[in-house]
Amino acid sequence: MAKKFLVTGGAGFIGSAVVRKLVRDTSHDVLVVDKLTYAGNLESLAPVANSPRYSFEHADIADAGRMRAVIARYQPDVIMHLAAESHVDRSIDGPGEFVQTNVVGTYVLLQAALEYWRGLPAERQSGFRFHHISTDEVFGSLGEEGLFHEEYPYQPNSPYSASKAASDHLVRAWFHTFGLPALITNCSNNYGPYHFPEKLIPLMILNALEGKPLPVYGKGENVRDWLFVDDHAQALILVAEKGVPGESYNIGGRNEHTNIDVVRKICALVDEMAPDPDLGARERLITYVADRPGHDLRYAIDASKIERELGWRPAETFESGLRKTVRWYLDNRAWWERVRSGVYQGQRLGVAV
Ligand code: NAD
Numbered sequence: 618m619a620k621k622f623l624v625t626g627g628a629g630f631i632g633s634a635v636v637r638k639l640v641r642d643t644s645h646d647v648l649v650v651d652k653l654t655y656a657g658n659l660e661s662l663a664p665v666a667n668s669p670r671y672s673f674e675h676a677d678i679a680d681a682g683r684m685r686a687v688i689a690r691y692q693p694d695v696i697m698h699l700a701a702e703s704h705v706d707r708s709i710d711g712p713g714e715f716v717q718t719n720v721v722g723t724y725v726l727l728q729a730a731l732e733y734w735r736g737l738p739a740e741r742q743s744g745f746r747f748h749h750i751s752t753d754e755v756f757g758s759l760g761e762e763g764l765f766h767e768e769y770p771y772q773p774n775s776p777y778s779a780s781k782a783a784s785d786h787l788v789r790a791w792f793h794t795f796g797l798p799a800l801i802t803n804c805s806n807n808y809g810p811y812h813f814p815e816k817l818i819p820l821m822i823l824n825a826l827e828g829k830p831l832p833v834y835g836k837g838e839n840v841r842d843w844l845f846v847d848d849h850a851q852a853l854i855l856v857a858e859k860g861v862p863g864e865s866y867n868i869g870g871r872n873e874h875t876n877i878d879v880v881r882k883i884c885a886l887v888d889e890m891a892p893d894p895d896l897g898a899r900e901r902l903i904t905y906v907a908d909r910p911g912h913d914l915r916y917a918i919d920a921s922k923i924e925r926e927l928g929w930r931p932a933e934t935f936e937s938g939l940r941k942t943v944r945w946y947l948d949n950r951a952w953w954e955r956v957r958s959g960v961y962q963g964q965r966l967g968v969a970v
Contacts, residue, residue, distance in 0.1 A: 619643075619644040619645055619646065620645050620646070620694035620695055621645070621646045621648070621691060621692060621693045621694050621695070622639055622645050622646065622647050622648070622693065622694070622695045622696075622697060622857070623647075623648045623650060623687070623688065623691055623693035623695070623696045623697070624636055624639075624647055624648070624649050624650070624697045624699065625649075625650045625651065625678050625696070625697070625698045625699055625700035625726065626650075626651055626657075626698070626699035626700030626701060626750075627647070627649030627650070627651055627662065627673075627699065628649060628651040628653055628657035628658055628659055628661060628662060628673075629651070629656050629657055629658075629661075629699060629700075629703070629813075630656070630661075630703075630807065630809075630811055630812050630813060630846065631699055631750070631807055631846055631849060631850065631853075632649070632651070632697075632699040632700070633658075633661035633662050633811055634809065634810075634811070634846045634847055634849070634850040635697065635699070635850045635853055635854065636649055636662060636665060636671070637662070637664055637665050637850075638847065638850045638851065638854060639854065640665040640668045640670055640671055641665065643854065644670075645670070646670045646671075647670060647671050647672070648672050648673070648674060648687075648691045648693070649662065649671075649672070649673045649674065650674045650676050650678065650684075650687060650700070651673070651674075651675065651676075651700065652675070652676065652677045652678070652700070652718075653675060654702075655813075655959075656702075656703065656704075656813050658811070658813075658956070659673070660952055660955070661811040661952075674687050677722070678698075678700045678718065678722040678723070678725060678726050679717060679718060679721050679722040679725050680725070681725045681728065681729065684725055684726055684729035685729045685732065685733075688729050688730065688733045689733060693745075694741070694744060694745060694746070695745070695746045695747075695748060695857050696726070696730055696746070696747050696748065697748045697750065697853065697857055698723065698726060698747070698748065698749045698750060699750045700718065700722065701718060701719050701722075701780075701781070701784075702714050702715045702718050702719060702777070702780070703777070704777070704813075704815055704816070704966070704967075705754075705775045705777045705778070705909070705967065706815070706909065706966035706967025707777075707815075707966055707967065708775055708776035708777035708780070708967075709775065709776065709909070709910060709966075709967035709968075710966055710967055712776035712780075715776050715777055715780040716776075716780055716783075719777075719780035719781055719783070719784050720780050720783045720784055720787070723749070723783075723784035723787055723788065724787055727747070727787060727788065727791045727797070727799075730747050730797060731791060731795055731797050734747075734797055734798075742798075743798070745798055746798055746799070746800060746857055746860070746862065747788070747791070747797055747798065747799040747800070748799070748800050748801075748802070748853070748856060748857045748860070749784065749785065749788040749799060749800070749801045749802075750802055750804070750853060751781050751784065751785050751801055751802065751803045751804070752778065752781050752803060752804060752805075753765050753803050753804060753805045753842070753867065753869065753916050753918050754773065754774075754775065754777065754778035754781065754913065754916065755771050755773050755778050755781050755782040755785055755803060756769045756770070756771060756772060756773075756803070756916075757770075757771075757772030757773060757774055757778075757913065758772075758774060758913035758914050758915060758916070759914070759915040759916060759917055760914070760915065761915070763917070764917050764918060764919035765803070765867060765916065765917065765918050765919060766867060766919040766921075766922070767803075767864075767865050767866070767867055767922055771785070771786075774911050774913055775911060775913075785801055785803075785865075788801055789801065789865075792862060792863050793863070798862035798863075799862060799863070800856060800857075800860045800861070800862055800863070800864055800865065800866070801864075801865040801866075802852070802853060802856055802865065802866045802867075802868055802923075803865060803866075803867050803868070803918075804844060804849055804852075804867075804868040804869065804918075805841065805842035805843065805844050805868070805869035805870065805916060805917075805918045806841045806842065806843050806844065806916070807843075807844055807845075807846045807849050808843055808844075808845065808846065808938065808939070808942055809845050809846030809847060809938065809941070809942050809945075810846070810941075810942060810945035810946075810949070811846075811945075811952070812846070812942075813956065814953055814956060814957060815966065817841075817876060817879065817880075818879065818883065818939075818942065819942075819946065819953070821879075821880050821883045821884075822883055822887060822942070822943055822946045823946065823953060823957065824902065825883060825884055825887040825899040825902060826887060826891055826946070826947075828893065828895075828896045828902065829902065830902055830903075830904040831880055831884070831899070831902045831903045831904060832904055832905075832906045833876060833877055833880055833903055833904065833905050833906065834876065834906060834907070834908045834909050834912060835905070835907075835908030835909075835912060836877070836905065837875060837876045837877025837878075837880065837905065838875050838876070838877065838914075839875065839876050839912055839913070839914055839915065840873050840874065840875050840876075840914065840915040840916070840917070841873070841874065841876065841879075841915075841916055842869045842870065842871070842872055842873050842916055842917045842918050843870055843872045843874060843879070843935055843938075844868065844869055844870035844872065844931060845870065845931065845932075845933040845937075845938035845941070845942075847932070847933070848870065848931035848932055848933055848938075849868060851929070851932075852866075852868045852923060852927075852929045853868075855923075855927050855928075855929050856923070856927065859927050860927065861926075866922055866923040866926075866927070867918050867919060867920055867922060867923065868918065868920055868923055868929075869917070869918025869919075869920045870918075870920075870931045870933075870935070871918075871920065872934070872935040873915075873917050874935065877903075880903060881900060881903075882935075882936075882939060883899075883939070883943065884898065884899035884900045884902075884903070885899075886939060886940060886943045887899050887943060890943055890944065890947060891947060907968065909967055910967075910968070
């Protein structure tokens with residue numbers, strides 16, 4: 618049955634992938650609510666902007682009056698909450714914005730959703746969902762062994778992960794205390810098209826293409842569990858449609874790689890797809906730089922609950938997803954050249970000294 622989805626942060630990397638999928642692959646209507654910070658980009662929504670099932674509202678989730686008015690007017694069946702400050706390095710340079718959007722903004726949105734939900738007729742109340750999108754970083758750092766499962770204790774280490782952990786706790790409390798039908802998903806690192814080039818994978822692809830140094834933090838031994846963004850978007854829609862309120866679901870691709878391994882794979886793909894005889898092998902551009910303060914060693918997700926209970930499986934392996942991603946950056950120069958010529962030009966962030 619077609620539903621009305623209100624998607625916060627829909628102009629960001631993951632939010633725009635969700636919105637493109639909702640419009641292309643489902644019959645649901647979508648309203649994007651986004652403040653359009655440096656990370657929000659309407660060009661990422663251009664492929665679906667002409668759909669009559671898509672609309673956009675330029676607003677801050679921390680603006681209580683606006684949130685109440687937007688929700689009352691749109692009458693959503695589902696609120697998917699992705700709006701956030703999302704870059705760990707920026708949270709080291711300026712944690713205040715992270716507390717404001719991720720903690721205060723989530724509180725404001727929960728209150729507006731609760732007021733709206735309480736006023737719905739009983740049959741619409743039971744179908745309503747507040748879906749909070751979060752990260753595996755709330756669980757802290759793993760040693761060499763083990764996986765994050767849904768019951769894993771929260772041990773956030775960065776201002777970013779602490780602000781996301783706080784927002785997860787608020788969502789959980791609004792379910793238990795007020796009965797708001799809320800769900801939480803915690804996902805591993807995403808990569809794919811339309812990714813803002815301050816994050817590891819797009820930064821390395823673009824620097825490799827342009828023959829610039831490839832800065833690897835520390836010794837490059839930190840391990841991340843990578844998931845192609847469209848596989849995450851698919852999982853999120855499944856959870857919004859079929860997940861059980863009060864539950865949380867971990868999402869990950871069983872794709873653990875050290876950062877240096879990821880950078881080497883990117884170099885090989887860029888060498889193959891965009892050879893440059895003057896540059897030679899891109900691996901020569903790898904430069905080791907000072908580590909991120911408090912850099913978590915390893916994240917890895919146990920995704921067996923969402924696989925077992927909701928039948929989700931990622932479609933891409935790391936190899937196929939990374940190849941698609943490099944191809945997309947080669948074919949979409951206009952998108953990233955505009956981003957690189959603007960607010961962020963590839964400089965180092967989050968050194969904390
Ligand atoms: P992003 O930084 O690319 O996009 C965030 C979006 O939120 C932007 O469009 C921005 O304009 C918007 N926004 C920021 N502050 C806002 C505010 N106050 N009001 C309204 N809109 C605001 O982030 P992303 O990588 O797409 O991540 C989306 C969500 O998924 C975040 O909640 C993040 O914590 C979570 N997450 C991300 C990853 C990842 O690997 N990127 C992994 C797991 C979970």
